[in-house]
Amino acid sequence: MFDVAVIGLGAMGSASLAALARAGLKVIGLEQFHSPHQRGSSHGDTRVIRETYFEDPAYVPLLQEAYRLWDALQQRHPEQKLWRLTGGLMLGPADGHLIQGCLRSAQQWSLPHQQLCAADIQARFKAFALPDNITGIYEPRAGLLHPEACIQAFLDDASAAGAHIRMHSPLLNWEPLARGGFCLQSPTGLIEARKVVWSTGAWLPQWQPTLPLQVTRQLLFWFSLPDSKPFQPEHFPIFLLEYQPEKYLYGFPDTGLGFKVAIHVPGRPLSSPDILQAAAAEAEELGEISQLVQQWFPQVSGPPAQSQVCMYTNTPDHHFILDRPPHSPDMLVVSPCSGHGFKFSSVIGELVLREIQDQDPGLDLSLFRLQRFQKC
């Protein structure tokens, strides 16, 4: 009997497995593919990490713990490039959702930041072309994470601490045991575990159909650069731009693959996560992103050189779920992160450990509890 089985070894599952194993628990992780892979929500070379969190200031203490844990992970894996702080620019109209939300978080938690006008930004960061009505908040602690390398580092930590890891082992079925715990069925045999962590990402609705979740298809694009110097990490921070009310373009410096950008609003609903690979970018979508990039970065022209598809698992309020499903005290749901969860995966792993051990989480998790959906 394992203490805990973790189902799905993407971002949240690999971080959880590592935290549980490092604490000395007897754990097993099941993954349907070979993680890290490109068929879920955690691929595409880079993810933003930022601190002046416009979504809600309540995320800031979690972020600060997440930063500490990313730093510790990097120190345990000096041979891997897991993250890089490039600074971050949050851009939009002064009264917009993004700028107002960032200021709220920065002021409430006294976070280092600078308010800049369009002319200041263009003088400092040459690649941007901004109209005068755009204002910016520069935060020095923002940057990027390399998700595939981070997941591999978590899996290496888990393995070194004695976790059993089974790749190409989808969970097929499960049932509760009369004496407590669960029997889990996978092609590699039956497994018994006292507790189960559900970190199946976009596949979660299949296992927890009563949760109010919607899986959407999201696109990532890379553009070739005629002159990459202004887009190098020393000259170009990660950015998030509210180009229309509550519509965001975000992007990264060139880390060797070109200029990467994406749109951060839920995309088209997907009837099944298994059809992702057949849902490549269409001509209209390539045209939309090319036009946006040309408008805000005039040095970049033409269609994207490359694109990828990925998935968001969205809740109605776009906050996460970290909770036990109703009437299932020995199960924990951790995946649905509405397209902004990767930066938190380090701290979510530690929170899973505290929840599994029935410890005080030490952080306010009320934003992530299922009870909030009953109130709606």
Ligand SMILES: Cc1cc2nc3c(=O)[nH]c(=O)nc-3n(C[C@H](O)[C@H](O)[C@H](O)COP(=O)(O)OP(=O)(O)OC[C@H]3O[C@@H](n4cnc5c(N)ncnc54)[C@H](O)[C@@H]3O)c2cc1C
């Ligand atoms: C395009 C895009 C851009 C994003 N940008 C950012 C960003 O800049 N910053 C940020 O913080 N966040 C970002 N996010 C969000 C973040 O990447 C996700 O919240 C996070 O990676 C999701 O992790 P996960 O563990 O829930 O899902 P995944 O990493 O997809 O893991 C789920 C795993 O479960 C496995 N699985 C499913 N079913 C089974 C089964 N039956 N048996 C065994 N295994 C199973 C899957 O194969 C998969 O490996 C972005 C997401 C996308 C899609």
